[in-house]
Amino acid sequence: MDYKLRILSLKCYLKDESGGDEVYLKSAGKKIWPVEEKYVVAKEETTPIELEFIIQKGAVISYELWDHDTLSANDHLGSITITAEAHGHFVNEFTKQGKDNSKYALEWEIG
Template sequence: MPKIHIKSVQCTVPDEIDKDEMFLKYDGKKIWPVGDWYFRIDTGDKVVVNIDLEVQDGWNELELWDFDYLTFNDHLGTFKFFVDNNKGEYSTSMELCEEGSTASYIMQWELT
């Protein structure tokens, strides 16, 4: 199985006015932040994620969620990326999941 290194996630535009409480899921499981429920992020913020993942060859998806205390968590969007034998550094823009959302995020990752 190929391995990728997720370097960082940058918020271009949050979904909420008072910052997003983001977390990442892969294959239905929360993978980041480790040890916390979420990470608060705002416009222009770039957070170092620094995690390694074993993924499948071909298309993969990493989900970005917004933590909510009183309601269900919001699946803001999905980073869809293609893994093959071309090692290198990449960036992937998030595809929105919620209709009417303004959220915009970019993930920086590396195929190792």
């Protein structure tokens, strides 16, 4: 059976860089958001994301949140893994990967 996964928004509770983080999402080694730009500047706010995927029930998908840096290597801010096991509306906090001070969550739903 197929599920429809919708990624709804990225919630920033705490940014790492004073001017805002230059964030983008990766999944399975590929950048998936934002689609047109290289990154989106995130401050403490909710940034809408409109991504839809058809996935199989039971699918396990990982997402990585990255911060683009111009003068140094990009920072891997956090990761989440979601499992398509039930319909509903969810908010998962990214598990931090580095020493940054950021705190982010991803809002998503399965219908």
